[in-house]
Amino acid sequence: MVVSLSLTLFQKKIPLRSRLALVRIEGPILDSRDIVEEVKEYARDHSIKAIILRIDSPGGAVAPSQEIYEEVKKATAAKKVVVSMGSIAASGGYYIAAPADMIIANPGTLTGSIGVIMEIPNIEGLMSKIGVTTEVIKSGKHKDMASAFRKMGVEERELLQGVMDNVHEQFIRAVAAGRKLKVEDVRLIADGRIFSGEQAKTQKLVDELGTLEDTVKKTAELVGISGEPDLVEKKEKASIMELLKSRFPKELTDIFPTLRIKFLYTP
Template identity: 55%
Template sequence: MTKRPFLMALATFGAIFLVFFLIILAVGNLAGRPTPFPLGEKVGVVPITGVIFSSEKINEAITRFREDASVKAIVLRIDSPGGGVGPSQEIYDEVRRTLAVKPVVASMGSVAASGGYYVAAPANRIIANPGTITGSIGVIMEFTNFQDLLEKIGLKTQVVKSGEHKDLGSPVRPMSEEDRRILQSLIDDVHDQFVTAVAEGRSLEQDKVIALADGRIFSGRQAMAAGLVDDLGNLRDAVLLAGELAGIRGEPRTVYPAPERPRLFDYLIQESITRLRQGLQEQNPVGLQYLWQGH
């Protein structure tokens, strides 16, 4: 007799747990969050928006969708003028890694230029709007010189360095011809990496890509004529194509990365830091950039 109330309580607890589990699973599914349970075949959409400062969140989303058995294909929704060389190359590598597991389609929004094009290049197919701004295959590095300004206000800088080129790119002295030669050599090497990535990703001859890789921009229609884009269409067209490549019957359901929900205080602090950092980087970009500056 004493065991019966315990068993009933255990059964009740188990039933409540099961109901809550199913509710959480259903809500997550309706909200488009990837789950470890394949509740229907879906296409995962990974947004890549704004200047590419970091690859961490984007690659995290790509990896989760790649490992989710219910996600049969991935669409990269790109609306970006590009950004840092390192992050762009890291996303490129993650896309290539994913191609061995499931199809990837790139969908270009308003802008998918420079690094924004770089991350799209390895996809199985690239779809752009006719008026999408894309291309801008090239590398840029900027330096601002404050020497004249400092002299006007009476400030002098003393530099102690371990080698002749340790202060390469210094804003407080003129750029020498040797400085320019070193930097140009660096730019040329990274540009060659960009050209090679596009040639491999698009299965194009290196010489053909070189002819297009002078930094110019293209409309989506021009890019398709040049072989940089496969088709013209919108995001829905890209999702349908991804579903077709994955063998999904009918119109596929889409799933997006789950938004982070940090605590309010943490969110405000992190958002302030992020915006300050982005503002400083936009005003004074540091390092090599796969970036179209017309945005």
């Protein structure tokens, strides 16, 4: 008991060096859980003086992008959050960067693409050719809206466009709030167009141009760390189960056509 107490007291006297955390967000944004948990953990860790988000993503699903955005915004209340953009940080990839304290992009980074997209396949012609028909039993006339097995009606298109316009407006407001810009100014460039990092700086969508190494140095300066900072990064687990899971869709909706709204840049 005495030994345990002595060790505890001794450990408390050991000063922890100031560290920076690096969170990598790569590929399509399909789920938010791991990123949210990682950002939350670093925000609570007093030995972590700032969080660097390395974003290399074309965007993805709306809800996960919004959840990451909110967690990044919360983290900025506890410590500095700085974004380093890789090859691409567009649409949802830009959305999650917007609330950070500073955004640094490479001159040739593809970013922006402030917009929303919904792609609905229509396989009615194919089904007809192979002699397959579908029978639908529904509780309301719009219950099978955006079905892949028939042509979309005018009223359905108007309803879906209304949803798209609303989500697009959410995107615009989120960027304006995160970047401290006027909503009207963001709306002028929120037509889905992409920018190079250099162009984005002119539009005030990013703050500075630089590499990941430049971002680490800049972040260290912002929080008063002199010399080479300790950089903390979680290592990805590569278990057999995770490798298998990565080869198969998580949900049946990844296989069959379904209704999805995405913050996604699709060249």
